[in-house]
Amino acid sequence: MLLCGASLLPLSAQEQDPAPELAGVAERFVQAYNEKNLPNILALYTEDAEMIDEIDGLAASGKDAIQSIFESSFSKYPDRRIALEVIDVRQVAPTVVIEEGITRFSGEVPNEEGDAIAYSAVLVKDAEKGWLIASSREIASTAAIVDPLEGLYPLEGDWILQGDQMQMDLSLALSDSGRFLVGSAFTSTPDAGGMLTEIRIGYDPSLKQIRWWTFDDLGGFGQGTWQAIENGWLVRSNGVTSDGETTTAIQRLTFEEADTIVWDSTDRFLNGVAQPDLQLRLVRRPPAPAFSFVGPGVESSDEPAATEAPEAAPAETPAAPAEPSPSSNAPKP
Secondary structure, three states: OOOOOEOOOOHHHOOOOOHHHHHHHHHHHHHHHHOOOHHHHHOOEEEEEEEEEOOOOEEEEOHHHHHHHHHHHHHHOOOOEEEEEEEEEEEEEOOEEEEEEEEEEEOOOOOOOOOEEEEEEEEEEEOOOEEEEEEEEEEOEOOOOOOOOHHHHHHOEEEEEEOOOOEEEEEEEEOOOOOEEEEEEEEEEOOOEEEEEEEEEEEEOOOOEEEEEEEEOOOOEEEEEEEEEOOEEEEEEEEEOOOOOEEEEEEEEEEEOOOEEEEEEEEEEEOOEEEOOEEEEEEEOOOOOOOOOOOOOOOOOOOOOOOOOOOOOOOOOOOOOOOOOOOOOOOOO
8 A cells, every 4th residue: 555556446336437527626616716715616616625735835724714714815815816727537436536747837937836726626526515625735846857767866875764663674675677676565454464565667758758667576556656745745646446445645755864755655545545645764674784704813914914925936847836824624605
């Protein structure tokens, strides 16, 4: 579940295609925002909705807190307008969808992201009110890099996580071809025991995006896309467990200096049922200490032993075999 998430439900498992209704939600949000109509905006959220703005460092939980954020924004930037470009919609349960796209701004744009910001939202379907926004997140992204794997190189190496409920050993290295980052993760918990997962991360030229594929030794598998964000990666994953259960998750890998990764896993669903968020901290495993072995009877020295070139024997006399040195029978390291 940590390394993969859930495939989409087949249309036959859904009550109906949610796309038209979701498009209507997006249109009503854009109209209400551009008209600065707070009651109409708040009507699109659940009572306990959450909002996170990574660009401005804001977070809100509940309609009252969300209202305060919109009031402050409208007061500071009354001429700012938006448009939404929906890129992907994943239905993880009959009444739960994850929507991802781009918010495009015009007028005043008071942040370093320019006029377009990536967003992710979870919408749930209310029996009376229809689709409502349960959570939304504006994502701080970075510009594209020339080498598509460049941002992955800090992940190379051996990483460990030790906690009360989980232990993980993660190893990643560049493949011989230089086209992939490959490795494995061994996770163990008191309840589930151990599981080994094979990992391959590479660039998909058809999507022009980093992707990964995972296969665990129980028969489960997953895949997902990677998006560069500030000081790390945002990973959207889906997959299937060995029991046939679908999983989905959004994971954020943030580098803290060179030897620590904070791994946040959110929007986690198992067969359409929401799972609690996780935050893990991986640290780079220190290299094994160097050592040397010196045979018995030979004193250790920091300086390499000096050797003299053997004198050549006279041509007419065969050279006598050299006597073994005191350390010739010592085992080699």
